[in-house]
Amino acid sequence: MSHPPPSAEEIAVTLAELLPTFRHSLPRKLPDSIWPESAVALPSGDVTVGGVSLTELAERFGTPGYVLDVQAVRARCRAYRSMDAEIAFAGKAFLCRRMARLLAEEGMSLDVCSAGELATALAAGFPAERILLHGNAKTDRELRTAANAGVGRVVVDSPAEIDRIVGAQDVLVRVTPGIDGHTHRAVATGVEDQKFGLSLAGGQAAAAVAKVLQRPELRLVGLHCHLGSQISEVAGYEEAVRRLTAFLAEIAVRHGITLPQLNIGGGHAVAYRPGDAEFDLPGFAARIPRVLHYECRKHGLVVPRLTLEPGRAIVARAGITLYRVVTVKHGSSRTFVAVDGGFSDNPRPELYGSRYAARLIGRVGAARERAMSVVGRHCEAGDVLIPDAVLPVDIRAGDLLAVPCTGAYHHSMASTYNLVCRPPVVAVDDGAAEPWVRRETETDLLRRDVA
Numbered sequence: 083m084s085h086p087p088p089s090a091e092e093i094a095v096t097l098a099e100l101l102p103t104f105r106h107s108l109p110r111k112l113p114d115s116i117w118p119e120s121a122v123a124l125p126s127g128d129v130t131v132g133g134v135s136l137t138e139l140a141e142r143f144g145t146p147g148y149v150l151d152v153q154a155v156r157a158r159c160r161a162y163r164s165m166d167a168e169i170a171f172a173g174k175a176f177l178c179r180r181m182a183r184l185l186a187e188e189g190m191s192l193d194v195c196s197a198g199e200l201a202t203a204l205a206a207g208f209p210a211e212r213i214l215l216h217g218n219a220k221t222d223r224e225l226r227t228a229a230n231a232g233v234g235r236v237v238v239d240s241p242a243e244i245d246r247i248v249g250a251q252d253v254l255v256r257v258t259p260g261i262d263g264h265t266h267r268a269v270a271t272g273v274e275d276q277k278f279g280l281s282l283a284g285g286q287a288a289a290a291v292a293k294v295l296q297r298p299e300l301r302l303v304g305l306h307c308h309l310g311s312q313i314s315e316v317a318g319y320e321e322a323v324r325r326l327t328a329f330l331a332e333i334a335v336r337h338g339i340t341l342p343q344l345n346i347g348g349g350h351a352v353a354y355r356p357g358d359a360e361f362d363l364p365g366f367a368a369r370i371p372r373v374l375h376y377e378c379r380k381h382g383l384v385v386p387r388l389t390l391e392p393g394r395a396i397v398a399r400a401g402i403t404l405y406r407v408v409t410v411k412h413g414s415s416r417t418f419v420a421v422d423g424g425f426s427d428n429p430r431p432e433l434y435g436s437r438y439a440a441r442l443i444g445r446v447g448a449a450r451e452r453a454m455s456v457v458g459r460h461c462e463a464g465d466v467l468i469p470d471a472v473l474p475v476d477i478r479a480g481d482l483l484a485v486p487c488t489g490a491y492h493h494s495m496a497s498t499y500n501l502v503c504r505p506p507v508v509a510v511d512d513g514a515a516e517p518w519v520r521r522e523t524e525t526d527l528l529r530r531d532v533a
């Protein structure tokens with residue numbers, strides 16, 4: 083007996099039922115903007131990054147651990163370097179010797195803000211002339227080390243510092259332009275009345291310029307400003323270019339000099355969770371040089387060389403943190419998934435209320451998912467990594483979790499709170515894993531404990 087052919091509606095229902103199963107039976111790229119481009123989800127529930135299995139990385143190097151996709155970092159360096167500008171990576175986002183060597187290979191410059199960052203860059207053989215020294219409280223030792231090493235430029239952040247700069251040095255004056263980048267107030271540095279820079283409106287920037295010019299061994303090469311961090315709008319940068327170009331014109335009139343460099347800092351936002359606002363780099367690359375050229379023409383200035391200082395936008399998305407679930411506790415109103423890391427490897431949720439996503443790695447979890455709190459291991463009730471992570475309901479001790487977009491300001495802000503050792507950084511590239519920074523051990527901790 084022959085069956086009547088299925089209706090279009092029946093075919094659609096069958097396909098819809100089969101599709102999820104089919105989808106999970108093939109490797110697929112992780113769809114959202116928060117994973118490195120190379121991330122692939124496998125039918126087993128594992129994820130590979132840079133061609134390396136995250137499950138294998140966790141087994142080989144332990145957890146918690148930071149994973150860094152080398153090609154993702156290089157791709158971001160190249161995206162920025164395609165602009166007609168000097169690109170100085172902000173070392174505070176993530177720095178180790180191997181990273182400094184990668185940056186040198188990619189033709190980047192480097193912004194350092196401490197003796198430690200400077201020592202790391204120099205130990206890696208990073209060309210000193212491509213280093214800029216930042217900081218609102220540079221010590222004499224740091225200024226001396228920079229001078230001895232032949233560091234390219236010092237970015238002046240206070241009037242008193244001008245007297246303390248050692249030797250013949252190229253300097254930029256850091257200007258506070260009075261621009262709100264609409265970001266978290268802890269990282270908003272373009273606005274008035276805070277510790278960074280010299281106010282444009284208040285005249286402190288103009289006074290600093292005059293003071294630098296009084297020291298003949300210093301060469302004033304340009305102006306700098308940094309609006310803040312995790313800024314998603316381009317408009318603030320356009321306004322910064324307008325205000326700083328007007329100031330360059332004022333300097334030209336008052337002192338008869340044309341400054342050849344304009345550094346408008348970094349701060350370009352990334353998405354930490356799907357749907358978060360991201361910085362529009364192509365829009366920025368199209369608009370900023372146009373505004374700069376227009377303003378320079380208007381003021382009759384030679385167009386200065388533009389410098390950018392992205393940190394987060396270069397490394398954030400290249401990084402992933404791997405955690406092992408230690409215990410799952412069902413509280414009165416929520417489930418707590420406690421992992422073997424936390425505040426010490428990621429203080430950003432507590433500092434800025436930053437939000438992340440997490441993914442179960444290495445097995446296919448229950449189809450049903452629910453929001454739960456991924457919490458750290460530290461002795462603070464606020465040590466909550468993700469208050470609302472959507473995870474399979476059968477999550478259990480021993481499971482592996484990956485938190486993407488942790489390449490910037492995670493390793494660099496890690497602490498040893500509770501004397502918990504800091505995680506390693508393992509770089510992945512073309513199917514191979516290479517530790518760049520090893521895991522800290524209790525012996526490391528005790529080495530500093532000298533009495």
Ligand SMILES: Cc1ncc(COP(=O)(O)O)c(C=O)c1O
Nearest residue numbers: 172311348349350391392393394
């Ligand atoms: C002077 C300076 N330049 C560049 C950066 C890099 O910022 P981001 O990592 O947000 O690009 C910072 C940090 O905010 C900074 O203080």
Ligand SMILES: N[C@@H](CCCC[NH3+])C(=O)O
Nearest residue numbers: 174269311312430490491
């Ligand atoms: N540490 C901050 C950014 C500060 C930028 C340094 N000026 C963060 O994790 O977002």
